[in-house]
Amino acid sequence: AQSVTQLDSQVPVFEEAPVELRCNYSSSVSVYLFWYVQYPNQGLQLLLKYLSGSTLVKGINGFEAEFNKSQTSFHLRKPSVHISDTAEYFCAVSEGYNFNKFYFGSGTKLNVKP
């Protein structure tokens, strides 16, 4: 079965510093990859997605992620974070044979401090 691992449950960082949130998945078949952001007591919003093509994907709010097939990773990065980036971030994967079924990681709470 597919599994998605977000190793860091919490990431504290100072404002204007760079950040990387890690995501690894287990599938050996073709996958589609997503990052979502969740603010407290709200639903999830899509940050970015990788379906095919360039392995470097740019999303909203200055975030980007890189698909690395050999390392089965899809890490999320931002060169300079803002206080408003404080939220929980979820990595999600769907597989080529059942792409309507998503598998979510356990989430990483990003805490941006002034």
Next chain:
Amino acid sequence: DGGITQSPKYLFRKEGQNVTLSCEQNLNHDAMYWYRQDPGQGLRLIYYSQIVNDFQKGDIAEGYSVSREKKESFPLTVTSAQKNPTAFYLCASSIAGVQDTQYFGPGTRLTVL
């Protein structure tokens, strides 16, 4: 504006009572999903439906039931058989048959007293 609505935002019920959570979408999406979110566990799939009058169990379907009588509606019933129903419930939808994003509603926080 197109989107997904969930109601109510907060719901309180006594133990042993069934409760139904509403999810409506006007995105014309064929596929709809219910997830449960608990702290530190991410999202777990309860049920999903790719077409009207058809639905499949997800990873944690025990104690839950759904119906899909209309394309735009996918209500979730939390039954008394669900041992630990207090959680945040999220509904989502997507275009079926092609790879695409899942769009989420704002969620319902259910507390069983």
